[in-house]
Amino acid sequence: MTIRLLPPDVAAKIAAGEVVERPASVVKELVENAIDAGASIIGIELAEGGKRLIRVSDDGHGIPAAEAEYAFLRHATSKLSTVEDLSHIMTLGFRGEALASIAAVSLVTMVTRSRDEPAGTRLYLEAGELVSREVTGAPVGTVITVENLFFNVPARLKFMKAESTERQLIGALISRYALAYPGVRFTLMHGRQELLRTTGSGDLRQVMAEVYGADVAAQMLEIVQPEGERLRADLPYVRVSGLVGQPALSRSNRSHITVFVNGRWVQDSSLTYAITQAYHTMMPAGRFPVAVIMIEVPPEDLDVNIHPTKTQVRFRRADAVFSTVQRVVRRTLIEGAEMPAAHDDILWGAPDWQARRERLAEVTRARMSQLGIGMDVEDEGQFTRHEGRASAGQPASSEPARRRSSLPFMRVVGQVGATYIVTEGPRGLYLIDQHAAHHRILYEQLMAQRAAADIPAQELLEPIAVEVSAEEMAAVEANLAGLHEMGFVVEVFGRSTLRLRAVPAILASSDPVEALLAALGRFEGEEMPGDVSEEERIAARISQQAAIKAGQTLSQAEMQALIRQLEQCEMPQISPQGQPTMIHISAEQLAREFGRLGAS
Ligand code: ADP
Numbered sequence: 001m002t003i004r005l006l007p008p009d010v011a012a013k014i015a016a017g018e019v020v021e022r023p024a025s026v027v028k029e030l031v032e033n034a035i036d037a038g039a040s041i042i043g044i045e046l047a048e049g050g051k052r053l054i055r056v057s058d059d060g061h062g063i064p065a066a067e068a069e070y071a072f073l074r075h076a077t078s079k080l081s082t083v084e085d086l087s088h089i090m091t092l093g094f095r096g097e098a099l100a101s102i103a104a105v106s107l108v109t110m111v112t113r114s115r116d117e118p119a120g121t122r123l124y125l126e127a128g129e130l131v132s133r134e135v136t137g138a139p140v141g142t143v144i145t146v147e148n149l150f151f152n153v154p155a156r157l158k159f160m161k162a163e164s165t166e167r168q169l170i171g172a173l174i175s176r177y178a179l180a181y182p183g184v185r186f187t188l189m190h191g192r193q194e195l196l197r198t199t200g201s202g203d204l205r206q207v208m209a210e211v212y213g214a215d216v217a218a219q220m221l222e223i224v225q226p227e228g229e230r231l232r233a234d235l236p237y238v239r240v241s242g243l244v245g246q247p248a249l250s251r252s253n254r255s256h257i258t259v260f261v262n263g264r265w266v267q268d269s270s271l272t273y274a275i276t277q278a279y280h281t282m283m284p285a286g287r288f289p290v291a292v293i294m295i296e297v298p299p300e301d302l303d304v305n306i307h308p309t310k311t312q313v314r315f316r317r318a319d320a321v322f323s324t325v326q327r328v329v330r331r332t333l334i335e336g337a338e339m340p341a342a343h344d345d346i347l348w349g350a351p352d353w354q355a356r357r358e359r360l361a362e363v364t365r366a367r368m369s370q371l372g373i374g375m376d377v378e379d380e381g382q383f384t385r386h387e388g389r390a391s392a393g394q395p396a397s398s399e400p401a402r403r404r405s406s407l408p409f410m411r412v413v414g415q416v417g418a419t420y421i422v423t424e425g426p427r428g429l430y431l432i433d434q435h436a437a438h439h440r441i442l443y444e445q446l447m448a449q450r451a452a453a454d455i456p457a458q459e460l461l462e463p464i465a466v467e468v469s470a471e472e473m474a475a476v477e478a479n480l481a482g483l484h485e486m487g488f489v490v491e492v493f494g495r496s497t498l499r500l501r502a503v504p505a506i507l508a509s510s511d512p513v514e515a516l517l518a519a520l521g522r523f524e525g526e527e528m529p530g531d532v533s534e535e536e537r538i539a540a541r542i543s544q545q546a547a548i549k550a551g552q553t554l555s556q557a558e559m560q561a562l563i564r565q566l567e568q569c570e571m572p573q574i575s576p577q578g579q580p581t582m583i584h585i586s587a588e589q590l591a592r593e594f595g596r597l598g599a600s
């Protein structure tokens with residue numbers, strides 16, 4: 001076969017295939033153009049999942065009559081003119097190929113009117129060829145209608161998915177743009193059915209409620225990052241904002257983690273990983289958070305010109321971006337984590353929960369002061385913790401000593417069933433699982449000692465020989481250093497025998513053989529969630545083994561000591577396995593359950 005240049009129409013269809021894969025990709029490009037045009041209202045209409053019709057209308061700046069045709073030329077763009085421009089792109093589009101690609105494989109009508117012109121232009125194209133052009137009356141802005149997508153590409157047409165699939169994809173897509181641009185009013189219609197409507201108020205939490213419902217929106221924590229905070233002076237400033245879900249609000253997959261970089265939705269597994277890592281030990285294994293995170297970096301630190309669909313980016317300092325995201329999200333979770341409340345629905349289920357909550361708080365406060373109980377229901381921040389150990393692996397200089405305990409000061413009331421400790425705090429009653437709480441305490445102590453390379457070991461009077469399975473032997477050999485670091489002194493002694501010389505001091509009172517086997521995971525119940533190092537797993541197992549068990553009666557002094565230590569923890573509400581350590585019953589709930597609300 002000889003080498004020949006492709007005829008222009010074939011080349012156009014091939015190029016179009018890179019950008020226009022399915023109806024959702026058409027919607028994406030048209031909506032991005034509308035956003036780039038500065039629109040504050042964007043309407044999307046679909047028929048048959050977009051296969052028959054896609055119409056996107058906006059109130060942006062429009063296109064001047066003299067330039068309208070250029071919009072459909074390949075590599076024609078108003079957003080870029082020199083190579084240098086590529087290194088600081090602020091718009092979503094820049095390649096100038098979307099409209100050309102869409103037009104090549106469909107029937108397109110565009111009505112547009114520029115802000116500075118008295119009349120609009122209507123263009124009609126078939127398979128990229130201009131068929132008609134006329135002057136028309138139109139409001140400022142642009143309406144693009146794409147009909148019969150892929151009518152001239154039978155191969156593509158064959159692979160089009162069911163209408164419902166496309167509709168769902170487009171729904172998800174528009175939801176993401178709505179979240180990224182809370183100031184834009186979006187409407188998505190499928191035929192006469194309204195799939196999504198946002199108000200464009202600019203309030204992210206409100207969009208969250210419109211997309212995910214009020215319940216989810218109420219459980220989101222706002223990311224607060226001090227202005228200009230940098231990881232290190234020599235790294236670029238990375239601004240992180242948005243909403244992250246409380247750990248209790250988990251999902252079975254990662255698709256509810258939405259990330260925008262400079263206003264562009266990106267799919268980046270490292271960023272997703274950084275976010276899920278921030279939930280480390282706070283969420284059970286196999287569960288993922290709900291999060292909407294906006295990252296802003298200087299445009300020159302970002303390369304968006306990697307793929308025609310522009311959903312991938314490359315950072316100049318990826319390490320700075322990932323660490324900042326992880327740090328900021330984790331801090332938000334630690335400062336804002338709420339413990340699971342008993343009968344949450346009683347108080348929070350109502351649609352007007354915000355107003356209701358405020359009223360309840362007010363009433364309760366009034367009653368409490370009437371009764372002479374100085375409970376300040378609203379103020380959670382009045383009990384500050386004394387700063388504990390700096391957590392491992394963080395540069396000491398960059399973390400100012402202003403972390404607030406998420407646990408209020410608590411008074412021990414007593415023990416129930418030799419399993420739960422009952423306490424009273426400023427916001428009501430707390431039931432604490434003594435084993436889970438002690439597990440958390442010992443785990444954090446162990447990790448802090450490890451960070452300081454100072455885990456006390458208890459030498460055994462006589463070395464003990466331990467018989468292990470081949471699998472356990474392999475585990476020991478693979479983790480000899482880790483075990484050692486944790487306070488085990490163990491030697492391999494023959495094919496299936498280990499010699500144990502010392503155990504971590506916290507396990508001094510347990511059976512040393514059991515302690516070792518526990519560390520190896522033989523008694524593992526549910527394992528630690530998320531992606532954790534083997535050392536962390538060992539630490540979690542050791543601390544679980546050493547923690548006081550359910551059924552153990554505790555003296556008042558012991559309970560007091562346990563609660564004080566729990567207050568020192570970084571993540572007091574959740575065990576290292578991701579289970580709650582405590583349940584909170586608020587003063588409001590108590591008052592309500594007893595029918596005291598509203599009564600005087
Ligand atoms: P790009 O967005 O990469 O520039 P497109 O093919 O998507 O390329 O659009 C080509 C040009 O058409 C844009 O640069 C812009 O000037 C103009 N354009 C497209 N859609 C709109 C719109 N909705 N409002 C105003 N101008 C638009």
Ligand code: MG
Pocket residue numbers: 029032033092093094096098099
């Ligand atoms: Mg574009």
